[in-house]
């Protein structure tokens with residue numbers, strides 16, 4: 001009992017248990033009230049009951065896969081653009097001064113408000129969704145990278161140059177390892193935002209993915225299915241965040257101090 | 258190992274940080290024989306660190322030249338390596354990786370790097386710490402890692418900028434002794450900047466006093482003492498007193514004085530220098 005690891009586990013599990021209990025109570029109350037009885041399948045028990053059938057039919061897997069592909073592509077684009085620009089922002093004062101206002105301005109625009117524009121510009125719904133995810137996640141990655149670079153000790157560059165480092169060494173041996181922690185932290189934030197943007201974006205035109213599945217279930221009034229997908233969204237997001245936290249622990253030299 | 262040092266020849270070195278800013282130092286001339294150990298002492302702000310950075314090729318002089326064995330210094334090189342006041346280790350690397358980092362910038366095979374790192378760690382007596390995190394080392398151990406990181410390059414010239422001033426007296430004293438014996442054994446040139454008169458007497462073959470604003474070398478003194486040198490040795494004490502007197506006299510050098518041997522005014526009333534060691 002005195003073991004802190006066990007204690008932490010127990011706390012985590014009981015937090016989740018309370019959440020499920022609240023859900024169950026809510027469903028029970030809805031089912032008991034004649035006025036809301038037709039929404040009873042939003043409850044915990046009906047939801048849990050439909051999950052095996054959805055899984056058997058491969059519907060959960062294919063929805064997660066479709067959403068995951070869009071999320072992964074969007075996030076990758078955000079990283080490929082965000083990290084180099086973040087390095088530039090952090091490294092060059094001139095570029096920082098030049099780019100700060102436009103970036104802050106763009107960052108403040110809600111990602112979903114780009115939707116009409118994305119739909120006009122891109123030929124497929126898929127591309128539009130990937131664009132929305134990319135533009136939502138590029139900012140946390142970029143600003144986190146820049147902030148990481150600002151914390152890099154300038155003396156490290158001096159030491160490295162002094163020992164014969166060429167410019168590419170400064171990038172690969174000093175800058176990148178020094179900011180891994182901050183880049184991963186940025187990716188973790190980006191993942192949270194992207195996951196939130198993904199579902200409403202999939203309410204648009206596409207015919208696959210978790211957002212579509214929810215919208216589809218709502219139209220068919222299959223509320224238990226709807227809640228099953230909501231549950232999956234929560235679970236997948238939770239797992240992805242956990243993976244990020246693990247990577248951050250693994251690749252960060254800061255956790256030592 | 259034979260003499261691996263270089264002949265240093267510095268001519269008319271002048272520096273200012275900005276084109277309209279003050280002159281940091283003016284027309285400094287300096288020569289050293291291969292394998293010679295120089296100490297530069299002077300009060301804070303007279304330009305010692307700047308001079309060392311220029312010799313290391315990390316800063317460009319405004320005027321003048323530095324030649325090492327007649328090769329013009331135009332940038333940093335593994336052949337002349339500087340060690341700074343703070344260790345500045347890379348916290349994401351283990352001790353051995355930190356020591357080998359400079360070799361990694363060059364064309365060394367993994368095996369060669371491993372061997373040379375092991376040898377450098379032996380030199381600084383940290384062979385048991387190869388796989389330690391640098392954050393877990395004491396200040397003195399970290400500074401020894403920084404020393405190993407410089408020595409592993411097998412430089413011909415080692416430049417030290419007040420490397421031990423942040424350490425406790427015991428660690429400082431043992432490192433002073435170690436650095437002198439290592440550089441003497443390898444035959445490499447040493448230039449050490451220090452506030453500490455004792456350090457100059459214990460480590461150098463020749464002590465240079467830098468003073469004035471803009472700074473210049475106003476006095477020099479041969480430290481002709483046998484090794485190993487002990488602080489309590491009367492000969493060391495005598496040289497120390499001698500150097501202290503010269504240092505105090507240098508303190509009376511007025512701004513814009515030229516560097517022609519410190520034959521200026523009388524000894525300063527300013528006794529604050531007596532507490533500098």
Ligand SMILES: Nc1ncnc2c1ncn2[C@@H]1O[C@H](COP(=O)(O)OP(=O)(O)OP(=O)(O)O)[C@@H](O)[C@H]1O
Pocket residue numbers: 274281299300301302303304305306307308
């Ligand atoms: N980056 C810089 N830009 C402008 N001026 C500088 C810079 N670095 C140092 N200086 C100035 O140049 C002069 C010499 O500085 P330097 O650091 O070489 O002195 P120092 O002799 O090493 O002093 P200390 O003993 O305190 O380390 C000082 O007046 C300092 O204010």
Ligand SMILES: [Mg+2]
Pocket residue numbers: 305306307418
């Ligand atoms: Mg200095």
